[in-house]
Amino acid sequence: MRATQAHIHLDNLRYNIEVIRKFVSPKVKLCIPVKANAYGHGATRVAIAAIKSGADFLAVASVSEGIELRESGIVSPILSLSLPTPDEIPSIIVHSITPLVFDKDFIIELGQTAEKMHRTIPVHLKIDTGMGRLGCSYRDAAEIAKLITSQKGLFLEGICTHFATSDSLEEDDIAYTKQQFTNFKTAIESIKKCKIDPGIIHCANSGAVLLYPETHFDMVRPGIIVYGYYPDAASENERIQKHLEEKKGCPIPLKPVMEVVTQVVSIKRISKGDSISYGRTWTAEEDTDIATLPVGYADGLFRHLSPELKVMIKGKLYPVVGRICMDQCMVNLGTNHDVQRWDTVTIFGPQENSPDAADLAKILQTIPYEITCGINKRVPRIFTGL
Ligand SMILES: *Cc1c(COP(=O)(O)O)cnc(C)c1O
Numbered sequence: 172m173r174a175t176q177a178h179i180h181l182d183n184l185r186y187n188i189e190v191i192r193k194f195v196s197p198k199v200k201l202c203i204p205v206k207a208n209a210y211g212h213g214a215t216r217v218a219i220a221a222i223k224s225g226a227d228f229l230a231v232a233s234v235s236e237g238i239e240l241r242e243s244g245i246v247s248p249i250l251s252l253s254l255p256t257p258d259e260i261p262s263i264i265v266h267s268i269t270p271l272v273f274d275k276d277f278i279i280e281l282g283q284t285a286e287k288m289h290r291t292i293p294v295h296l297k298i299d300t301g302m303g304r305l306g307c308s309y310r311d312a313a314e315i316a317k318l319i320t321s322q323k324g325l326f327l328e329g330i331c332t333h334f335a336t337s338d339s340l341e342e343d344d345i346a347y348t349k350q351q352f353t354n355f356k357t358a359i360e361s362i363k364k365c366k367i368d369p370g371i372i373h374c375a376n377s378g379a380v381l382l383y384p385e386t387h388f389d390m391v392r393p394g395i396i397v398y399g400y401y402p403d404a405a406s407e408n409e410r411i412q413k414h415l416e417e418k419k420g421c422p423i424p425l426k427p428v429m430e431v432v433t434q435v436v437s438i439k440r441i442s443k444g445d446s447i448s449y450g451r452t453w454t455a456e457e458d459t460d461i462a463t464l465p466v467g468y469a470d471g472l473f474r475h476l477s478p479e480l481k482v483m484i485k486g487k488l489y490p491v492v493g494r495i496c497m498d499q500c501m502v503n504l505g506t507n508h509d510v511q512r513w514d515t516v517t518i519f520g521p522q523e524n525s526p527d528a529a530d531l532a533k534i535l536q537t538i539p540y541e542i543t544c545g546i547n548k549r550v551p552r553i554f555t556g557l
Contacts, residue, residue, distance in 0.1 A: 172551060173465070173549075173550075173551060174433045174434035174436065174465050174466075175431070175432070175433040175464075175465055175466040175470055175550055176431070176432055176433070176550060176551050176552075176553050177211075177212075177429055177430070177431050177432075177546050177550050177551070177552050177553070178429070178430040178431075178432060178520070178553050178555060179212050179213055179216065179217070179428060179429060179430075179552050179553065179554045179555070180426070180427075180428050180429075180430060180521060180555055180556050181216070181217070181220040181428070181554055181555065181556040181557035182555070182556030182557055183399060183426035183427065183428045183521060183556065184212075184217065184220050184221065184224065184397060184398070184399075184428045184556075184557075185220060185223070185224040185556075185557060186426050187396060187397050187398070187399055187425050187426060187428070188201070188203070188221065188224040188225060188226070188397060189224070190396075190423050190424070190425065191380060191391075191393055191396060191397065192225065194380055194381065194384070194423070195380065195384075195387050195391050196387065198389075199387050199388070199389060199390060199391055200227040200228060200371065200373075200389060200390035200391075201225055201226045201227050201228070201390070201391060201393075202226070202227065202228035202229070202230050202250060202373065202390050202391065202392045203218075203221040203226040203228070203229055203230070203392075203393070203394075203397055204229075204230040204231075204252070204392060204393075204394040204397075205217050205218045205221065205229050205230065205231060205236075205240070206230060206231050206232035206233075206236060206252060206394075207232060207236075207544050208236075208544075209398075210394065210395065210398050210540060210543050210544055211429065211471075211543040211544040211545065211546045212398060212428055212429055212543065212552065213552040213554065214231075214236065214239060214240060215239065215240060215243045215245070216552070216554045218240055218245055218247075219243075219245065220557045221397070222245070222247055223557065226247065227247070227248070227390070228247065228248045228249070228250055228390065229245070229247055229248070229249050229250070230249070230250040230251075230252050230392060231249055231250070231251055231252065231268075232251070232252055232253050233251065233253055233255070234251055234255050234259040234262050234263055234266075234268055236251075237249045237251055237263075237266060237268040238262060238266050238268075241266045241267070241268075248269055248293075249267070249268050249269060250268075250269050250270075250271065250295065251263070251268050251269065251270050251271065252271060253271075253305070254270075254271070254272075254273075254274075254277065254305055255270055257277070257280055260280060260281055260284045261284065261288075263281070263292070264284065264285055264288055264290055264292055267292070269292070269293050269294065269295060269328065270294055270295075271294070271295050271296075271297040271305065271306075271331065272294045272295070272296060272297065272319065273296060273297045273298070273299075273305065273306045273307040273315060274307065274315075275315070275318060278294075278315070278318055278319055278322065278325070279318070279322070281294070281322075281324070281325065282319075282322030282323070282324040282325045283322075283324065284324070285322075285324025285325060286322070286323045286324035287324075288324075290324060291323070291324055291325065291326050292324065292325060292326065293325075293326050293327075293328035293329075294319060294325050294326070294327065294328065295327075295328060295329035295330060295331050295370075295371070295373075296312065296315060296316055296319060296327060296329070296330045296331070296362075296369070297331055297332070297333075298312055298330065298331065298332045298354075298355060298358045299332070300332045300350075300351040300352075300354035300355045300358070301334075301335055301347065301350060301351040301354060302332070302333045302334065302335045302351075303335075304333065305333075306332065306333075309332075309354040309355065309357055309358035310357075310358075312330075312357075312358035312359075312361055312362055313358075313361040313362050313364065313365050313367075316330075316362045316365065316367050316369070317365060317367065320367055327367065327368070327369065327370055328370045328371060329369070329370040329371035329372065329373060329389075329390070330358070330359065330362065330369040330370060330371075330372055330373075331372070331373045331374055331392075332351065332354075332355045332358075332374045333374065333376065334348055334351055334374065334375075334376055334378065334379055334386075335347065335348075335351070336348055336378075337375075337376060337378030337379040337382060337383060337386075338376075338377065338378030338382075338401070338402035338403040338411070339378070339403060340382070340410050340411065340414060348379070348383065352374075352383070352385070352386055355374055359372060371389045371390050372388035372389045372390070373388055373389060373390035373391065373392060374386050374388065374392075375387050375388075375391040375392060375393070376392055376393065376394065376402070377393045377394055377395045377396040377397075377401075377402045378402045378403070379391075380393045380396065381396065381401075381411060381415060381423070382411070382414070394540075395538075395539065395540055396425055397428075398427070398428045398429070398539075398543060399425045399426050399427035399428050399429075399521065399527075400425065400427065400527075400528060400529055400539040400540075401425070401529070401539075402538070403538065408529065426521050427519075427520055427521040427527050427528060428521075429519075429520065429528065429543050429546070430517065430519070430520025430521060430522070430525075431466075431471075431517070431518040431519055431520065431546060431550070432515055432516060432517050432518065432520070433464050433465055433466045433515075433516045433518065434464070434465070434513050434514065434515060434516060435462045435463070435464065435484070435502075435510060435511070435512055435513060435514045435516060436463055436464065436465050436512070436513075437462070437463045437512060438460055438461070438462050438463075438504065438510065438511070438512055439460070439461055439463075440458060440459070440460055440461075440506075441455050441458070441459060441460075441461050442455065442458050443455055443456065443457050443458055446493070447461060447492050447493035447501050448492075448493030448494045448495075448496060448500075448501060449493070449494045449496065450494055451493075452477075452478070452493055452494055453478065453492040453493040455503075458506065459503055459504070459505055459506060460503075460504040460505065460506060460508065460510075461492070461501050461502065461503060461504065462484075462489075462501065462502045462504055462510060462516075463499055463500075463501055463502075464482070464499060464500050464501070464502060464516055465498065465499055466498075466499070466500060466518060467495055467496045467497045467498040467499050467500055468495055468496070468497055469497045469498055469547060469549070470498070470546065470547050470549065470550050471542070471545035471546040471547050471550070472495055472500065472518065473495070473535060473545065474494060474495045475534070475535055476491065476495060476531060476534055476535065477491050477492070477493065477494055477495045477500070478490070478491070478492065479534045480495075480526070480531070480534060481526060482502060482516050482517065482518055482525075482526070483516070483517040483522065483524055483525040483526070484502075484504075484510050484514055484515070484516050484517075485509060485510065485514060486524055487508075487524075488524065488526075489502045489503060489504055489505075489508075489510075490502065490503050502516075519531055519542070527539075528542040528543050
C-alpha cells in the first residue's frame with residue numbers, strides 16, 4: 172500500500188462525541204454532519220461509528236452523499252442540508268432522505284411527487300435568520316409551514332436555522348448570534364400560533380453547542396468538534412478554550428480524529444550551496460541530509476504550507492524545505508539525526524508533539540475544516556479504534 176495514508180481514529184471520534192454529550196442535555200438529539208466525505212475522514216465508516224456513539228441523525232450535503240450511506244446499509248434518519256434539484260426528488264423519496272425545504276415551488280413539487288408515489292415523507296423547514304444562504308425569511312415561516320402541512324405527501328418533522336458567527340467571542344458577533352436566535356424564536360412562535368407543531372427544533376452548530384446552551388432546543392448539529400477541532404481560526408480557539416475554562420472549570424479537550432502519515436523514501440547528503448525543488452527557493456547553508464517524502468499538494472499538502480511546515484519523525488520536528496511538489500516534498504534533517512529510510516513521518520494528527528490540522532490551517536490562514544476536507548481521495552483511509 173502507498174506510504175501516504177490517513178489513519179482515522181474512530182476511538183477519538185467516539186471520545187469527542189462523549190465530550191459533546193456532556194455539554195448537551197440527554198434529551199437533546201445529536202445530528203452528526205458527515206457531509207463532504209465526513210469532512211474528509213470517510214463518510215460511511217464515520218457514520219457507522221457516530222451511530223454507535225449515539226448519533227440520532229446524520230447530515231449530508233447532497234442527495235448522492237445520502238444514497239452512498241443508504242447503499243452501505245445505514246438506516247438512521249439522514250438530513251440533506253443543501254437544496255436538491257427537482258430531478259433528484261424521486262431519489263430523495265426512494266432512499267428516504269430528509270430534505271430541508273423552504274420555497275413554495277420545491278415544496279409543491281416534492282409534495283406532489285411523494286403523493287403520486289403513495290408516500291408521506293418528512294421534511295424540515297429551513298429558516299434564514301441571518302446566514303443569507305438557504306431558507307425562507309423568518310417572517311414567512313408560518314406561511315411556508317402551512318403550505319407544507321397542506322401537502323398530503325409531506326410531513327413537517329422539524330424546523331431549523333444556521334448561525335453565521337456562533338464560533339466567535341467578538342462583541343458584534345455575539346450580538347449577531349443573539350439576533351439570529353431571536354429571529355428563529357419569532358419564526359417558531361408564528362408557526363405555533365397557527366396550531367402547527369414545528370417538530371424537532373434545531374440550530375446549534377459546533378460554536379453554538381459550546382457557547383450558547385440556550386440554542387440546543389431538541390437537537391444539535393456539531394460537525395468540526397466531532398472531528399476534534401474548534402471551529403474558528405487558531406486565535407479564536409484560544410479564546411474559546413479560555414472562556415470554557417472559566418465557565419465550565421476546564422477547557423474541553425478534543426482529540427483530532429485524522430492522522431496523516433507517510434514514510435521517508437530516501438535520504439541523501441547534499442552539499443552547502445545545493446538547492447532543493449522547483450524554483451530553487453531553498454539553498455543549503457551547510458552540508459545536510461535531505462529526506463524525500465511521497466506526499467504533495469495533490470494529496471492535500473497545500474503548496475503554501477512551505478516554508479513554515481514542520482513534520483514529525485521519531486518524535487522530533489523537521490522543516491519541509493523548498494517548494495512542495497504535486498506528489499512529493501523534501502525535509503531537512505541536518506546532520507545530527509537518527510532518521511532512517513522507511514521511518515514513519517507524521518504530517519499532522521493527534522499525537523502530543525506533532526502538528527495538528529489547526530496548526531496547518533494557521534499557516535494557510537484558513538480553518539481546520541479546509542485541511543481535513545483537502546486530503547485527497549488517493550490517500551487511503553485506514554480506520555482504527557472501533
Ligand atoms: C456543516 C453544517 C453544520 C456543522 O457545522 P460545524 O461548524 O462543523 O459544527 C451544521 N449545520 C449545517 C446546516 C451545516 O451546513
